[in-house]
Amino acid sequence: MxxxxxxxxxxxxxxxxxxxxxxxxxxxxxxxxxxxxxxxxxxxxxxxxxxxxxxxxxxxxxxxxxxxxxxxxxxxxxxxxxxxxAEIQEILADADALTGIIGADRVVSDRIIAQLNGFAERGAAAPNGVITGLLSLPVIGWRAGAVRARLIADARQAITAEGKRLGWSRRVRRQRLAVVADLVTLHVAVVRKAAALAFYERLFRLWxxxxxxxxxxxxxxxxxxxxxxxxx
Structure with a gap:
């Protein structure tokens, strides 16, 4: 020993x-x-x-x-x-890169980008204590699902309106929505992982x-x- x-x-x-x-x-x-x-x-x-x-x-x-x-x-x-x-700041930098890609599509409104950034900031905020951090993990998980559903719905509405204005076919609209949905899903997943890392790092230091x-x-x-x- x-x-x-x-x-x-x-x-x-x-x-x-x-x-x-x-x-x-x-x-x-x-x-x-x-x-x-x-x-x-x-x-x-x-x-x-x-x-x-x-x-x-x-x-x-x-x-x-x-x-x-x-x-x-x-x-x-x-x-x-x-x-x-796996540094939390590196993961958040990946999330920022995803936000930039989504923002490059002019069909997606500024409101969607603002909501993604707001969710990332809330997810990256360090919990005040171990118990608070533990309780916040399922809350962030539920919030991530709600944010993803809301943002994809907003993107669908924006793409539909822009598609009708520019004469896009349904196939093109579906393809553009699929790209945006994938990016939103990746962004939300990265933020969830960053929030979990903040909690486990605090717990590891306490251990x-x-x-x-x-x-x-x-x-x-x-x-x-x-x-x-x-x-x-």
Whole structure:
């Protein structure tokens, strides 16, 4: 279990690069975090013992559960296990690019662009707390569906009016509406992802605050258990 310390040490101390890459020790940290508790449970023969051993076992299980929770949060804010971080600002920049493409079509009214920008700003706003952020996710999901339906309806009305004025066929109008609908759908989906990332990033930072003290509590409990087992 002491080997689990090598990952945070390697990440924060560049001179330890001779021990291997950060990605290698991150992988080892996760593997050992699963194998360690499993071996200790086998070592205990699936039975509870003295008070100090029970405390060490409980601390280990809490840290292991915390690690699983941290791995889940990590997967929510990274592109791939060792890929680059999916930054919220990068995703919002993609949304701005979509807005520019939609705005390039003069058939689509300025009101549609304004609503897209307003939805993006509300989605990017960081929640005030973890509970508020958790509750806001389904609200944003519902709002995204409503915004998408309203914007596509507005686009259909604008395209129909412009099509009649310029003599477009029904096929042309359907094609133009399909392009606008795809862009609106992509824009709304990107904003929803940005809102989810803002929540998971906050939760991941909070998890870091608790996980390290829990690990040191496990180390102390393990030292007490080993000392008691060999000297008493």
């Amino acid at each position: 002491v080997l689990l310390l090598l990952y945070p040490l390697r990440k924060r101390m560049p001179f330890l690069r001779v021990l291997g890459s950060v990605a290698f020790w991150f992988r080892a940290h996760m593997i050992l975090g699963v194998l360690g508790p499993l071996l200790i449970v086998l070592h205990s023969n699936f039975r509870l013992g003295s008070i100090n051993s029970n405390m060490a076992l409980a601390a280990m299980l809490i840290v292991a559960a915390s690690g699983v929770a941290g791995r889940y949060l990590y997967s929510k804010i990274h592109l791939g296990l060792y890929g680059r971080k 870091h605050v608790f996980h390290l003290p829990l690990f040191f509590l496990l180390v102390v409990a393990a030292i007490i258990h080993i000392f008691a087992a060999h000297f008493f």
